[in-house]
Amino acid sequence: VYDCDGGGSGTVSHGILTINSPSDCYEYDLYPPKGTWNQLVKNSRGWIIETSLIVDPITQPECDDRGSVQIWANDYTILLIVGFSTNEICIAYPDHVDYPMNTTDAFHIYRIEAKGLQIKIYVDGSLAINHTLSNPGGGTQVLMFGDGVGGNTSLTRWDYFSYQVFPGF
Numbered sequence: 001v002y003d004c005d006g007g008g009s010g011t012v013s014h015g016i017l018t019i020n021s022p023s024d025c026y027e028y029d030l031y032p033p034k035g036t037w038n039q040l041v042k043n044s045r046g047w048i049i050e051t052s053l054i055v056d057p058i059t060q061p062e063c064d065d066r067g068s069v070q071i072w073a074n075d076y077t078i079l080l081i082v083g084f085s086t087n088e089i090c091i092a093y094p095d096h097v098d099y100p101m102n103t104t105d106a107f108h109i110y111r112i113e114a115k116g117l118q119i120k121i122y123v124d125g126s127l128a129i130n131h132t133l134s135n136p137g138g139g140t141q142v143l144m145f146g147d148g149v150g151g152n153t154s155l156t157r158w159d160y161f162s163y164q165v166f167p168g169f
Contacts, residue, residue, distance in 0.1 A: 094137030
């Protein structure tokens with residue numbers, strides 16, 4: 001857990017992780033060499049991240065390259081940041097691709113599939129974003145989710161977060 005300024009919190013109740021970040025960042029990070037992700041993930045082979053979450057309406061509505069709620073996924077060659085706002089989800093980095101939707105009305109299941117530069121994001125089983133990245137970007141080798149910005153307000157509830165480094169597609 002990384003709490004940038006000491007004001008955020010992560011709590012679990014009834015199996016739901018609530019990340020409350022009133023003005024700073026609060027995120028869950030897996031840095032190398034700590035986990036299976038860091039040791040085995042390869043974009044050339046492909047990977048999948050799946051999560052179920054709901055974004056609270058108090059969350060600052062932005063989905064830019066450093067939007068309030070994010071998933072960072074890096075395999076040492078390609079960094080992908082997926083953002084979640086109150087009114088959209090997006091590929092936030094290295095390209096910017098928006099998908100308008102209400103993320104505050106219910107828990108939704110988000111499935112992110114990557115192989116090479118090809119990114120697919122499904123919402124509740126339906127393809128929402130199908131995009132080929134223009135470049136691999138760059139950044140830290142991490143798997144992260146939560147509010148990674150600071151200076152924004154966000155409140156999210158996460159039912160689960162999982163990944164596969166050998167997806168078989």
